[in-house]
Amino acid sequence: MATPRWHGALGVLAEMRRTPGVTRAAVAQRLGLSSGSATDITARLRELALLTETPAAATGRGRPTTVLGPHPDGPVVVAVDLRYEDWRCALAGLDGRPAVLEAAPHTSREPEQAVATIAAAVRRAHARLGDRVRAVAVAVAATVQDGRVVQASTLGWGRVDLTPLGLPGVPLRIDNDATLAGVAEARYGAGAGAGTALHVTVEVGVGGTLVVGGQPVRGATGAGGEFGHLPFGDHALRCPCGAKGCWDLTVDGRALARHLGEPPPSDPRTYALAVLGRTGHAARAAVDRAAGSLGTGIAGLVNALDPEVVTLGGLAAPLRTAANEAFTEAFTDGLMTFRRAAPPPLRTAALGDDAALHGAAATALDAVLTEESLTAWARLRGA
Structure with a gap:
């Protein structure tokens, strides 16, 4: 329980953080504060250089309110x-x-x-x-x-x-x-509002996390979420991590180069973007294979983790778009029968590279x- 000094203040700051541009009136309503209490709390927080208030746009109804934001001299x-x-x-x-x-x-x-x-x-x-x-x-x-x-x-x-x-x-x-990207998407991005959000991202390999109540599921030592090292791939291939059969090696630029018979790229992400832009048959076939592997793996994670929503970061969304038919077929085929009628929505991550x-x-x-x-x-x- 908050001490009297910080009673209500932490809640106000949390709302300002959760919804940039929020008004004092909206914060008071969400927290069940009276107008007077909200005014007193924000005044104290202004004095401590923890927030600033600027006049909100007039709506023509009710008393004027203010927009809350971080103080320019604050933490x-x-x-x-x-x-x-x-x-x-x-x-x-x-x-x-x-x-x-x-x-x-x-x-x-x-x-x-x-x-x-x-x-x-x-x-x-x-x-x-x-x-x-x-x-x-x-x-x-x-x-x-x-x-x-x-x-x-x-x-x-x-x-x-x-x-x-x-x-x-x-x-x-x-x-x-990838864990932190998933936290951001669950709190402020494409997964906002979901109690359980699965984030899957493709950069150099596959990463992600399961976020429950705004917090990532880290496992016993904090190393959870290494989705790219699930054995969803080719067991003849040894991953740089040391394991065989890693999913990592089947969905990114390294996989596309291998399918095309081209040398391993020094920058797999940039290479993958270039291949996604090609129109030739060989490139399309390589992209289909990678997208199919992505769809199959995400289906497996959905079966195992039961998320409300799946957010797709990095190259995952462009790969899905470039080979939607192959991705969708693999994703649907990989789902347990009872999930197919209402699978969790797959949403493009909202925060991009940031x-x-x-x-x-x-x-x-x-x-x-x-x-x-x-x-x-x-x-x-x-x-």
């Missing part, structure tokens, strides 16, 4: 997206909207160099904003166990220490990029919007 979080080909460093206020500060392709495949480069960007953000930076979160294209990278097979990395991306005295959250950044910002804000963290912020403000 911020740093969100990092460490991907196969590049990295991005962004800032987000209490509304969770990331704004990219720096981005660049990897200049080296050596993990120490990549980590050092990104850590310098995080430190530059901190030097600019000081104690306003209240948490750092990292989305990484890797298997993450207990907050540690244990394998990044697409990057060619084994165990990698990402703690240099943190800041002294500031919470650091590290998670798989989904993992949104998810990183969300998990960082989870660490900031607590009584303990807000009390520390209030002390910092002299309140």
Whole structure:
């Protein structure tokens, strides 16, 4: 239960975060607050530089209200997206909207160099904003166990220490990029409103997560959601992860190149996009095979996990669109009979390439919007 100091305040901030541009009147209605209580709470939060209020557009009915937004001098979080080909460093206020500060392709495949480069960007953000930076979160294209990278097979990395991306005295959250993308889609994107949402994304391989009540199902050690390493593929193929038969190898640019008899691409994502744009028979046949594998695998996940909705990120939606007949046939054939009359809707992810950044910002804000963290912020403000 919230202490009297924060009673109602955490709820107001959560609503501002959940619905950017929300009005004070709408927040009061959702939280069951009187107009006077909502006014008092938002006034206190303004004094603490936690939110700002601007006049809402006149509707001609009722008393004038205000739109709530993050305070320009308020807390911020740093969100990092460490991907196969590049990295991005962004800032987000209490509304969770990331704004990219720096981005660049990897200049080296050596993990120490990549980590050092990104850590310098995080430190530059901190030097600019000081104690306003209240948490750092990292989305990484890797298997993450207990907050540690244990394998990044697409990057060619084994165990990698990402703690240099943190800041002294500031919470650091590290998670798989597909997991965080799924969290963002479930909370704010194509899966919003569903209690149980399955997210499947295709980049270099397949990733995703099952999100229940806004939180990912992580498993015993946090390494859950490695859908691409389910044995849905060709068991004659050894995956870079070390296992045989991984689904990863049947749906992305590496699979398309193999079907076309072309060399393994150095950038499987860009290669896949190029193949999706081809019109020749061989390319169409390769895309059909990959789309069929995608449909079959998603059906298997639906049978096992029973989601209300499935969101498709990365190349999953373009692949489905490019070979819809092959995808739909495989998906339908893979469903248990009782599911076929009303399968969960398959929706294109709404947050696009920024989904993992949104998810990183969300998990960082989870660490900031607590009584303990807000009390520390209030002390910092002299309140």
